[in-house]
Amino acid sequence: MTLLQPLGLLALAAVPVLVALSLWRWRRREVTVSSLLLWRDVATAWRHAPHARRRRQLDPLLVLRVAVALALAGALCAPVLVRTAQATRRLIVVLDRSASMATRRPDGLTRWRAARDELLKLLVQLDAADRVEFAAVPPLAEQAIGAERDPRDAASRLLTLEPSDAAAEPADLRRAALDAQARQPDARVLVVTDTPLPDLPAGVGLLATGAPARNLGITTFAARPYPDGRAEVLIAVANANPAPTAAQVVLRADGRELGRRRVDVAGAATARAIFEVRPSAAAVLEARLEGADDLPADDRAWLARRSERLRVAWVGDECYYLRRALAVQDGAEVVELPEPPEVAVPGGFDLALYYRAVPRRLAAGSVVVVAPGAPVGALRPGPLADAAPASVVARRDPLMAAVRLDGLALGRVPRPALPGGFEALAAAGDVPVIGRWRDGAATVVYVGVDPAASAWPLDPSFPIFWANVVASAARQGQEAGGFGCSRPGQAIAVRAGAETVLTDPAGNRHALTADAFSPERVGLYRVRSGPRETPIAVSLLSEGETLGPAAEARPPAAFLAAASGTAAAATWRLGGWLALLGLGLVLVHGRLAARARPA
Amino acid sequence: MRDTQSPRAPAVSAPPPRSLSSPPLLDPDFLRKLDLLEVLFKRNVVGRREGDRPGHQRGGRTEFADHREYTPGDDLRYLDWNLYGRTDRLFVKEFTKQEAVLACVLLDASASMGLGQPRKLDHAKRLAAALAYLAGVGGNEALLGAFQGSSVAWSPRFAGRPDLQGLAAFLEPIQPAGPTDLLTALRALRERVHERSLVVLISDLLEEGGGRRGLRLLGSQRFDLSVLHVLSPQELHPPAIGPVRLRDSEAGTAEDLAVDADALRLYADRLNAFCEGWRAFCQRHDIRFIETSSATPFEECVLGYLRRGGLVR
Numbered sequence: 001m002t003l004l005q006p007l008g009l010l011a012l013a014a015v016p017v018l019v020a021l022s023l024w025r026w027r028r029r030e031v032t033v034s035s036l037l038l039w040r041d042v043a044t045a046w047r048h049a050p051h052a053r054r055r056r057q058l059d060p061l062l063v064l065r066v067a068v069a070l071a072l073a074g075a076l077c078a079p080v081l082v083r084t085a086q087a088t089r090r091l092i093v094v095l096d097r098s099a100s101m102a103t104r105r106p107d108g109l110t111r112w113r114a115a116r117d118e119l120l121k122l123l124v125q126l127d128a129a130d131r132v133e134f135a136a137v138p139p140l141a142e143q144a145i146g147a148e149r150d151p152r153d154a155a156s157r158l159l160t161l162e163p164s165d166a167a168a169e170p171a172d173l174r175r176a177a178l179d180a181q182a183r184q185p186d187a188r189v190l191v192v193t194d195t196p197l198p199d200l201p202a203g204v205g206l207l208a209t210g211a212p213a214r215n216l217g218i219t220t221f222a223a224r225p226y227p228d229g230r231a232e233v234l235i236a237v238a239n240a241n242p243a244p245t246a247a248q249v250v251l252r253a254d255g256r257e258l259g260r261r262r263v264d265v266a267g268a269a270t271a272r273a274i275f276e277v278r279p280s281a282a283a284v285l286e287a288r289l290e291g292a293d294d295l296p297a298d299d300r301a302w303l304a305r306r307s308e309r310l311r312v313a314w315v316g317d318e319c320y321y322l323r324r325a326l327a328v329q330d331g332a333e334v335v336e337l338p339e340p341p342e343v344a345v346p347g348g349f350d351l352a353l354y355y356r357a358v359p360r361r362l363a364a365g366s367v368v369v370v371a372p373g374a375p376v377g378a379l380r381p382g383p384l385a386d387a388a389p390a391s392v393v394a395r396r397d398p399l400m401a402a403v404r405l406d407g408l409a410l411g412r413v414p415r416p417a418l419p420g421g422f423e424a425l426a427a428a429g430d431v432p433v434i435g436r437w438r439d440g441a442a443t444v445v446y447v448g449v450d451p452a453a454s455a456w457p458l459d460p461s462f463p464i465f466w467a468n469v470v471a472s473a474a475r476q477g478q479e480a481g482g483f484g485c486s487r488p489g490q491a492i493a494v495r496a497g498a499e500t501v502l503t504d505p506a507g508n509r510h511a512l513t514a515d516a517f518s519p520e521r522v523g524l525y526r527v528r529s530g531p532r533e534t535p536i537a538v539s540l541l542s543e544g545e546t547l548g549p550a551a552e553a554r555p556p557a558a559f560l561a562a563a564s565g566t567a568a569a570a571t572w573r574l575g576g577w578l579a580l581l582g583l584g585l586v587l588v589h590g591r592l593a594a595r596a597r598p599a
Numbered sequence: 600m601r602d603t604q605s606p607r608a609p610a611v612s613a614p615p616p617r618s619l620s621s622p623p624l625l626d627p628d629f630l631r632k633l634d635l636l637e638v639l640f641k642r643n644v645v646g647r648r649e650g651d652r653p654g655h656q657r658g659g660r661t662e663f664a665d666h667r668e669y670t671p672g673d674d675l676r677y678l679d680w681n682l683y684g685r686t687d688r689l690f691v692k693e694f695t696k697q698e699a700v701l702a703c704v705l706l707d708a709s710a711s712m713g714l715g716q717p718r719k720l721d722h723a724k725r726l727a728a729a730l731a732y733l734a735g736v737g738g739n740e741a742l743l744g745a746f747q748g749s750s751v752a753w754s755p756r757f758a759g760r761p762d763l764q765g766l767a768a769f770l771e772p773i774q775p776a777g778p779t780d781l782l783t784a785l786r787a788l789r790e791r792v793h794e795r796s797l798v799v800l801i802s803d804l805l806e807e808g809g810g811r812r813g814l815r816l817l818g819s820q821r822f823d824l825s826v827l828h829v830l831s832p833q834e835l836h837p838p839a840i841g842p843v844r845l846r847d848s849e850a851g852t853a854e855d856l857a858v859d860a861d862a863l864r865l866y867a868d869r870l871n872a873f874c875e876g877w878r879a880f881c882q883r884h885d886i887r888f889i890e891t892s893s894a895t896p897f898e899e900c901v902l903g904y905l906r907r908g909g910l911v912r
Binding site for chain 2: 036
């Protein structure tokens with residue numbers, strides 16, 4: 001039974017008051033009669049009656065009054081009788097599949113394995129009618145994981161899953177939990193991660209599986225080639241241990257060792273090692289930390305030399321200034337895609353640029369939208385208004401390197417409604433004009449200024465900004481003529497042909513039919529198309545995964561208790577009936593009281 | 600004997616104004632019905648004043664009684680010359696003296712008469728007024744007395760067709776108070792009334808024993824006695840009110856008991872015995888005993904109960 005108005009219970013206070021009043025009246029009740037002449041014998045007989053008869057008898061009027069008070073109090077509480085039946089419980093598990101989940105714990109289990117064991121215990125306690133859905137961060141290539149399944153099937157599926165070598169941000173996990181909650185409001189959401197998530201919304205449980213790790217990892221690996229054949233190679237090593245640790249860093253080029261260096265890293269800090277080597281025409285550079293630790297994925301990193309030009313897909317109207325700004329970028333090839341503007345950008349491009357157009361579906365990788373006239377994902381441009389003098393907000397961001405907008409008049413710009421995670425890079429007054437956010441696998445750069453309707457192209461900051469855009473897009477792939485690498489989980493565009501074959505780091509060969517693929521593991525991938533083979537380096541290089549704090553292990557017992565649910569099979573509202581009962585009792589009381597009124 | 604002689608000073612200090620809802624003592628319609636009735640006096644009642652009722656004494660002028668032989672000294676005016684002419688003997692005519700007798704109505708105004716719903720005293724006042732009116736209509740005299748404790752307030756004697764305003768002026772201010780003392784009241788009556796008259800006692804009789812002694816006293820002196828026993832419905836049929844403390848309205852004493860079904864059965868037995876005792880006493884002493892309830896409609900009480908009881912016809 002549920003009380004809709006629990007405050008109505010306060011009316012029960014009338015019961016002791018009624019009893020007290022009745023007792024008081026019982027003690028004090030006095031009736032005047034003409035004479036005791038006729039009553040004296042009755043009183044004498046009563047005094048000599050058995051003790052049981054002389055006891056205070058329960059006053060029926062008092063019983064009625066108490067019953068009326070109880071009935072009315074019950075009516076005020078608006079009780080609802082609900083016949084419940086076991087409902088189908090829906091559980092959505094957000095799985096953190098980031099590289100750090102493969103970290104080995106002191107007990108010998110990886111964080112993933114420990115989390116999986118805890119999760120299996122939870123699934124065993126669910127009923128066959130319950131439904132479980134998995135959501136992975138980073139997402140799995142196959143979408144079937146999002147489907148609901150019964151607990152037994154879910155347990156079988158869970159046993160086949162492994163963590164990837166990709167990085168994941170806490171914000172990604174939180175967003176995935178919120179999306180799951182919004183998609184299925186009646187479901188319970190459980191986040192399984194090794195990352196501390198202090199700000200989870202209400203109703204979202206956390207199965208933490210972290211533990212302190214002894215780990216050293218390569219977090220930066222970059223090579224700057226010089227025209228004379230030399231190259232400067234930077235390797236940063238991060239230490240997750242609280243104590244100082246020494247590491248042996250080995251640099252190889254196409255399997256040939258170029259150098260070896262000992263790096264001393266303070267506790268929970270990062271140290272750098274710089275090599276000046278001659279890689280000659282080597283296609284692949286590899287950095288390796290010698291010795292084993294808790295997380296192998298960050299012990300090796302690769303760079304591959306890219307020989308092809310950067311390809312930029314252009315969708316939308318023609319813009320002379322923008323076209324010129326891109327044309328001067330060395331190595332960039334701009335391919336104009338036909339109208340209509342909502343056409344999806346096919347794979348094989350390193351950068352998709354939409355000018356006055358809106359992408360129907362955001363392509364994986366780098367996307368730049370310039371002066372969109374309609375919503376782009378969660379960003380909604382507003383009406384145009386005269387812009388205040390512009391300024392750079394994020395000066396240290398690579399996109400805004402050497403860009404000076406101070407005092408520049410940008411003409412008319414919209415005031416957009418911003419998506420979650422939007423990072424403002426430049427603003428006109430309080431209106432963001434340049435910004436960036438992530439939408440799925442896409443990194444979207446928003447430029448609210450229309451170059452064709454602004455004086456910005458006449459300012460030196462304009463070509464510098466677009467040079468930064470191209471360079472940033474190139475860093476996601478591999479810089480033409482230089483070395484670069486991709487990250488696990490990122491989509492990599494390739495020019496797939498009829499017989500394109502992808503060889504993964506384990507040596508397995510896959511036929512490539514799509515124009516892009518998302519590598520799960522770090523290592524060196526090779527794409528062969530005809531006689532030509534292109535190496536693609538995939539490295540973790542994530543301080544978050546290497547150094548990220550581990551959430552303390554916490555079993556999900558409380559969460560399971562909260563997740564147990566029932567559904568109402570039938571509901572009866574009893575307030576009206578109780579009120580009627582109280583009214584009837586009042587009438588009966590009135591009749592009895594009239595009959596018992598003393599002379 | 601503490602006898603209050605002032606006729607206009609009944610035992611009340613501050614009479615409350617008559618409420619609009621309280622009925623008048625005697626309404627005109629009922630008076631017309633009363634005009635058809637008369638109080639029944641027994642033969643032993645003797646009047647001291649000449650009136651309309653044939654008395655026991657010889658004398659008078661109009662009501663012929665008998666003849667007797669003339670003896671020297673008889674008034675020659677009463678010789679029956681017609682009879683002398685037929686019989687040649689002298690006879691004188693004798694006449695019966697006509698007298699007006701007294702009806703005394705003794706009203707119990709003790710505190711116990713103030714209880715009941717309707718109040719017993721109100722019922723008793725109207726009965727008293729009706730009897731006084733009937734006595735006056737019959738050419739007799741009426742005297743009202745109201746007693747509270749040991750004091751009795753007397754009205755003036757009402758002779759002939761009574762003065763209703765005078766009756767109301769005496770009866771209406773009476774309020775219940777004090778204990779019931781029947782013996783003192785009846786003794787006061789005996790001291791105040793010297794002729795053998797009709798005495799009607801209107802009371803609830805709820806006192807210990809003295810009333811019977813007083814009535815025996817009056818009966819031995821050949822008063823024509825009637826007792827109107829008035830009880831309230833609540834006394835006749837009390838409700839079950841559970842555990843209470845009963846307080847005597849006159850003595851102030853209290854008794855604790857539980858008025859339940861068993862107690863009510865016992866009370867009913869006690870009440871029956873009480874009434875039966877009075878009934879037997881009155882029958883033994885040739886006293887009319889009429890029982891009535893204050894809830895009985897007044898007309899039904901006068902036209903039915905009093906007629907059946909032989910007090911009026």
